[in-house]
Amino acid sequence: MSAAGTTEPTEVITRARAGDAEAWGQLYHDYAPAIFRFCRRALPTREDAEDATMEIFMKLKGKLGQYDMTRSFTAWLYKVAANHCWDSLRRRKIRQDKETDDLENVPLEHPDPSQLEQLIEQRTSEEVRKALEKLGARARMALVMRYYSDMSYDEIADALGVRRAFVGVVLLRARHELRQALEGSAALAAGGAL
Amino acid sequence: MSETAEEKMKHLDEMTCLLYIERQLDRARGLEVSAHTQECDACRTLLRALERESRLLTRAMLEEEEPLPSRLAEFQERARRSMQWIWGVIFGLAATGAYALYTGYIVRLQTQLELAGLSGSNLLNLLIFQSGLWKGWQSMITLLEVLAMLTLAGLGAIFFRRRIRRGSALALVFASLCALLAMPAPASATEFRNGKQVSVGRDEVIHSDLYATGGRVRIDGTIEGDLIIAGGDIEVSGHVLGDLLTSAGSVRVTGQVDGNVRGYAGNISLKGSVGRNVMLFGGDVNIDRDAKIKGSVTSFCGHNAIDGRVDRDLLAFAGEINITGSIGGSARIKGGDLHIDSAAQIGGPVNFEGDDPPEVSPQAKLASPVHFEKRRHGPDYGDWHYYLWQVIWAAAYILFGLVLFALLPTFSEDAVKSTERYGASAGLAVLAGFGVPIAAFIACITVVGLFIGLSTLALWLAALHFGLVVAGAVVGRWLMGRTSELWPLIGRMVVGVVIVRLCTTIPHIGVVLKYVAAFWGLGGISLAIYRRFQPVIASGGPSAPMATPLPPNTTVGGALPA
Numbered sequence: 001m002s003a004a005g006t007t008e009p010t011e012v013i014t015r016a017r018a019g020d021a022e023a024w025g026q027l028y029h030d031y032a033p034a035i036f037r038f039c040r041r042a043l044p045t046r047e048d049a050e051d052a053t054m055e056i057f058m059k060l061k062g063k064l065g066q067y068d069m070t071r072s073f074t075a076w077l078y079k080v081a082a083n084h085c086w087d088s089l090r091r092r093k094i095r096q097d098k099e100t101d102d103l104e105n106v107p108l109e110h111p112d113p114s115q116l117e118q119l120i121e122q123r124t125s126e127e128v129r130k131a132l133e134k135l136g137a138r139a140r141m142a143l144v145m146r147y148y149s150d151m152s153y154d155e156i157a158d159a160l161g162v163r164r165a166f167v168g169v170v171l172l173r174a175r176h177e178l179r180q181a182l183e184g185s186a187a188l189a190a191g192g193a194l
Numbered sequence: 195m196s197e198t199a200e201e202k203m204k205h206l207d208e209m210t211c212l213l214y215i216e217r218q219l220d221r222a223r224g225l226e227v228s229a230h231t232q233e234c235d236a237c238r239t240l241l242r243a244l245e246r247e248s249r250l251l252t253r254a255m256l257e258e259e260e261p262l263p264s265r266l267a268e269f270q271e272r273a274r275r276s277m278q279w280i281w282g283v284i285f286g287l288a289a290t291g292a293y294a295l296y297t298g299y300i301v302r303l304q305t306q307l308e309l310a311g312l313s314g315s316n317l318l319n320l321l322i323f324q325s326g327l328w329k330g331w332q333s334m335i336t337l338l339e340v341l342a343m344l345t346l347a348g349l350g351a352i353f354f355r356r357r358i359r360r361g362s363a364l365a366l367v368f369a370s371l372c373a374l375l376a377m378p379a380p381a382s383a384t385e386f387r388n389g390k391q392v393s394v395g396r397d398e399v400i401h402s403d404l405y406a407t408g409g410r411v412r413i414d415g416t417i418e419g420d421l422i423i424a425g426g427d428i429e430v431s432g433h434v435l436g437d438l439l440t441s442a443g444s445v446r447v448t449g450q451v452d453g454n455v456r457g458y459a460g461n462i463s464l465k466g467s468v469g470r471n472v473m474l475f476g477g478d479v480n481i482d483r484d485a486k487i488k489g490s491v492t493s494f495c496g497h498n499a500i501d502g503r504v505d506r507d508l509l510a511f512a513g514e515i516n517i518t519g520s521i522g523g524s525a526r527i528k529g530g531d532l533h534i535d536s537a538a539q540i541g542g543p544v545n546f547e548g549d550d551p552p553e554v555s556p557q558a559k560l561a562s563p564v565h566f567e568k569r570r571h572g573p574d575y576g577d578w579h580y581y582l583w584q585v586i587w588a589a590a591y592i593l594f595g596l597v598l599f600a601l602l603p604t605f606s607e608d609a610v611k612s613t614e615r616y617g618a619s620a621g622l623a624v625l626a627g628f629g630v631p632i633a634a635f636i637a638c639i640t641v642v643g644l645f646i647g648l649s650t651l652a653l654w655l656a657a658l659h660f661g662l663v664v665a666g667a668v669v670g671r672w673l674m675g676r677t678s679e680l681w682p683l684i685g686r687m688v689v690g691v692v693i694v695r696l697c698t699t700i701p702h703i704g705v706v707l708k709y710v711a712a713f714w715g716l717g718g719i720s721l722a723i724y725r726r727f728q729p730v731i732a733s734g735g736p737s738a739p740m741a742t743p744l745p746p747n748t749t750v751g752g753a754l755p756a
Contacts, residue, residue: 153218
């Protein structure tokens with residue numbers, strides 16, 4: 001995480017809140033790459049991610065006054081970004097209807113661990129990214145929130161509008177979708193090689 | 195991997211394993227899982243696989259495989275450049291506003307102040323009594339100047355917002371400003387008289403200003419300063435060297451006033467001489483045959499009779515006006531009927547805007563024939579100027595809304611949301627729409643609350659205009675959907691304001707719609723303000739700050755069994 005890991009830019013945020021253009025520039029410079037990458041993972045196309053990044057930073061100008069300085073700025077920023085991206089996806093009705101169904105009916109299985117290990121070992125980051133693009137909006141959003149921006153289950157539940165108890169279900173289902181996508185791409189690759 | 199179904203049932207399910215590595219299980223269950231994985235190779239392998247999957251996901255997402263697009267890299271710079279352009283416009287408007295403020299208000303008021311002899315009075319007197327007489331109001335209220343003044347006010351607000359963060363400091367500044375404005379002139383002492391019957395005897399001389407209130411007030415003596423009277427029945431037959439300011443049921447001035455006469459009364463009769471200007475509001479205003487006014491006359495009344503002599507101009511708004519005396523300058527009259535008698539003399543041009551043509555005696559001595567213009571009731575839809583002004587006013591409202599939405603984004607959003615609570619906003623619209631001006635008026639007529647009353651009225655008027663903008667934003671949200679983002683909300687406001695302004699051009703009901711929209715929005719604003727002052731019940735303690743995202747190859751789950 002580019003901006004993460006560094007100390008919180010308290011002084012820059014204070015100046016940006018007061019309307020200092022230089023401070024805004026600094027915040028944008030420091031955080032835009034991370035937010036763009038977040039949007040890139042969460043949204044279907046690169047253009048969507050670019051638009052969303054700009055919109056998030058424009059929105060940030062109005063919302064910065066609401067930021068609680070005692071908390072992590074990075075976490076707050078990702079929360080704003082997540083809400084924006086999810087709102088954007090919902091507006092476009094990309095979310096599939098099936099995603100709203102049977103959240104409670106995830107089978108309690110014990111998959112074959114060795115097969116799972118094998119699948120994971122053979123996949124590169126690039127393949128995972130491509131597989132991510134094939135996932136449904138909710139599944140992708142949940143994985144990005146959890147494994148990119150390290151949002152808590154409470155925050156994910158809040159952003160996605162589901163009960164906290166179902167966040168694990170959403171994440172597990174997303175992993176299943178991802179594995180299917182990875183297996184599918186592997187099969188395609190194998191077919192192409194023949 | 196050929197486990198039986200029974201053996202498989204003993205293993206942990208994948209969900210439990212996931213929640214375990216994500217540290218979402220309660221302590222007891224976590225210990226159970228931990229103990230189980232000490233014994234079970236398959237479950238331990240599954241945990242490891244899930245954890246590796248988490249790491250793979252994090253690594254794949256964090257990898258920066260593509261640089262920040264140039265469009266985004268340039269976004270900040272472009273935004274900064276565009277802001278420079280906007281700031282240029284804002285500063286241009288602000289400079290125009292400052293110039294208009296100086297030339298339009300300060301210079302002219304200073305000149306009139308000296309002419310009217312109010313230089314020794316305090317600023318409140320100037321604002322209340324003098325500014326109403328100023329004839330430049332109409333020319334002042336032009337769109338550009340209004341916009342420029344708004345921009346100036348906006349810049350002032352930004353200035354204070356940036357530099358004075360603490361509410362107490364801001365309150366101190368405003369309190370100082372109020373004190374400065376309300377501070378009376380330190381010059382002369384003032385005499386107060388109050389009672390059922392107040393009188394100043396013929397031989398009595400008051401060497402200062404006199405404030406007198408009573409059921410019946412009679413001034414036969416000499417007042418060397420200003421005379422300020424409020425009462426039921428007032429007669430001034432003495433000599434006032436300063437100004438006469440009065441509010442009463444009935445006023446008769448038969449004596450001599452060297453300064454200005456300004457008053458509000460049911461019945462006003464001037465029989466004496468006035469050294470400067472006269473400005474009167476009343477039911478009946480009579481300038482008697484013996485009256486001699488060396489300055490101008492401005493009157494707003496039901497019936498106005500001018501039988502005496504006015505050396506300078508006449509500006510009158512009245513239901514009926516009769517002129518039998520002489521007017522040295524021009525006459526500009528708006529009203530129902532105008533009668534100019536045979537004995538009348540008018541030295542300058544006469545402009546009359548009324549319902550019927552004036553009745554002018556052929557024997558009347560006029561410098562030029564009366565220019566009559568039939569008064570129009572309602573807008574002239576055949577005139578393209580009307581539509582041009584509609585466009586200009588719509589743009590003015592949009593700009594006004596833009597400034598306020600940009601300055602107060604959260605409050606504006608709250609106001610728009612509150613306006614959508616139809617019942618509450620309608621109730622508060624009635625309360626704030628009628629209650630506030632009444633309360634302000636009551637404050638105005640008490641000396642202590644004068645500044646507060648005037649400020650409240652000004653704020654109420656501004657809120658009424660903002661109400662129309664807020665109502666426009668609500669209409670925009672109806673059409674384009676809800677949003678909580680600033681610029682989309684502004685976009686909806688723009689669309690809504692245009693629609694509301696279009697609706698206000700509908701004949702007959704347009705005016706009603708305009709006031710309904712403005713009052714409705716005012717109700718929403720009032721509701722938003724009310725909510726702001728409501729105590730907020732604090733939620734539980736602040737949640738722990740979230741950890742920063744983990745770098746690749748970091749263990750996400752709990753401690754793994756050996």
